[in-house]
Amino acid sequence: MTRVFSGIKPTGHLTLGNYLGAMRQWAAVDQHRSDALFCVVDLHALTVDHDPARVRRLSRQAATLLLAAGLDPELCTLFVQSHVDEHARLSYVLECVATDGEMRRMIQYREKAARERERGGSVRLSLLTYPVLMAADILAYGADEVPVGDDQAQHVELTRDLALRFNQRYGGTFVVPRATVPKVAARVMNLQDPASKMGKSDDSGPGIVYLLDEPEVVRKKVGRAVTDSGRDVVYDRAERPGVANLLEILAACTGGEPDALAGAYASYGQLKKDTAEAVVEVLRPVRARHRELCADPGFVERVLRAGAEKARAMARPTVDAAYRAIGLLPPV
Numbered sequence: 001m002t003r004v005f006s007g008i009k010p011t012g013h014l015t016l017g018n019y020l021g022a023m024r025q026w027a028a029v030d031q032h033r034s035d036a037l038f039c040v041v042d043l044h045a046l047t048v049d050h051d052p053a054r055v056r057r058l059s060r061q062a063a064t065l066l067l068a069a070g071l072d073p074e075l076c077t078l079f080v081q082s083h084v085d086e087h088a089r090l091s092y093v094l095e096c097v098a099t100d101g102e103m104r105r106m107i108q109y110r111e112k113a114a115r116e117r118e119r120g121g122s123v124r125l126s127l128l129t130y131p132v133l134m135a136a137d138i139l140a141y142g143a144d145e146v147p148v149g150d151d152q153a154q155h156v157e158l159t160r161d162l163a164l165r166f167n168q169r170y171g172g173t174f175v176v177p178r179a180t181v182p183k184v185a186a187r188v189m190n191l192q193d194p195a196s197k198m199g200k201s202d203d204s205g206p207g208i209v210y211l212l213d214e215p216e217v218v219r220k221k222v223g224r225a226v227t228d229s230g231r232d233v234v235y236d237r238a239e240r241p242g243v244a245n246l247l248e249i250l251a252a253c254t255g256g257e258p259d260a261l262a263g264a265y266a267s268y269g270q271l272k273k274d275t276a277e278a279v280v281e282v283l284r285p286v287r288a289r290h291r292e293l294c295a296d297p298g299f300v301e302r303v304l305r306a307g308a309e310k311a312r313a314m315a316r317p318t319v320d321a322a323y324r325a326i327g328l329l330p331p332v
């Protein structure tokens with residue numbers, strides 16, 4: 001059976017981008033057709049300036065929202081990264097096959113490091129090594145597929161390189177995974193700045209739809225989305241990024257095609273109204289289920305405890321094998 005692994009980082013409230021680009025496929029497709037693991041990757045949240053209490057709160061919230069979005073603990077394994085030591089254990093060994101040049105070429109590192117420096121802050125070493133930990137997340141479980149949004153494809157590519165290099169040098173140890181990216185909404189853009197990704201760690205609130213936003217707030221944010229000059233509705237990502245973003249969101253929410261949908265609209269106003277309603281409808285059951293789950297925090301805890309136990313047992317043999325292959329003396 002195909003093994004699937006993916007993760008989400010608790011650095012902010014989860015967004016419509018997270019949902020359409022990743023979580024929805026995990027719940028609707030991946031957990032049904034594969035042996036799937038989904039992880040709240042809290043260690044990754046420590047790579048930038050953070051508030052400990054907030055990271056803890058967001059980790060619990062992310063796990064709750066993943067269940068609210070439809071992950072079923074009977075079908076998949078849901079857990080928190082720091083509850084399974086194997087991730088950090090394997091990350092170190094993979095640092096010994098990765099190079100610093102490779103890390104410095106990663107787009108996300110370059111963007112985030114530049115932003116930190118602009119703010120006058122320093123860059124944590126863990127931000128540079130972040131993709132190695134991500135590779136460890138994936139390789140520890142022998143995942144074949146990694147369902148992610150477009151922005152994570154480069155990291156999965158690096159994971160492949162590290163797996164191949166390790167296997168070549170030290171013997172076949174890792175499954176070489178591949179990224180799977182959704183056809184529509186693989187990169188949902190910020191409604192106020194359609195040149196930038198809708199990211200949960202960004203500060204621009206009005207351009208980001210959060211999964212827990214009230215319907216009225218969603219309507220306001222979509223209604224005020226930046227559109228392009230010109231008035232006809234056409235799907236053109238390069239020339240009309242604002243309208244293209246709305247069409248993609250609408251398509252992802254309704255199951256249509258952005259190109260075909262464009263033909264159905266004569267004005268931006270109606271497109272915004274319909275997009276807002278489609279988003280409200282998609283988020284409605286998630287918000288309702290989230291409310292129910294918040295009333296039963298013991299349930300979420302039990303899921304995470306069982307998930308970590310299962311994950312540990314799955315990762316251990318591969319990480320032990322990697323330790324032996326690279327030349328570490330087995331414990332006596």
Ligand code: TYM
Pocket residue numbers: 005006007008009010017018019020021022023041044133134137138146147148149150151152155185186187188189197198199200
């Ligand atoms: P993260 O937490 O930024 O995002 C979680 C998932 O949501 C997708 N995503 C988007 N998709 C479309 N449009 C957007 N605007 C958008 N924003 C986010 C991301 O592509 C991702 O699939 N490094 C990862 C977390 C991670 C991971 C892993 C993922 C750590 N280890 C191992 C897969 C496998 C990250 O920061 O995702």
